[in-house]
Amino acid sequence: MAMIDVQVPDIGDFKDVAIIEVLVKPGDTVKAEQSLITVESDKASMEIPSSHAGVVKELKVALGDKINQGTVILTLEAAEAAASAPANASAPSAA
Structure with missing residues (x-):
């Protein structure tokens, strides 16, 4: 299985924003675009997907x-x- 480091995306001009909530833990299954953490600057709070x-x-x-x-x-x-493995395995049987 491939291991992927998930990084903070472009969050605009915000620098050194504090993490105020961690929404996942090791062992959790996450979907793409699912919120992982909540951060707060002096102007706003936002969830990082x-x-x-x-x-x-x-x-x-x-x-x-x-x-x-x-x-x-x-x-x-x-x-x-x-x-993708089950999808590839089922494709030949459907044809």
């Missing part, structure tokens, strides 16, 4: 940490490989 689907293997951040664009949030075991 996952760029990929998979199973959370390791959290790289904790409550209270300060993050920026490019900070690694967590490591995922990618779900694409597991999801």
Whole structure:
């Protein structure tokens, strides 16, 4: 299985924003675009989504940490490989 580091995407001009909520833990299965953490700046709070689907293997951040664009949030075991195998196996039987 492929391991993927999920990073903070472009969050605009925000720098060193604090994590106020961690929404997942190791072992959780997440979907692409599912919220992983909530951060708060002096102007707004926002949820940071996952760029990929998979199973959370390791959290790289904790409550209270300060993050920026490019900070690694967590490591995922990618779900694409597991999801595509059954689809490929069923395609020949359907033809």
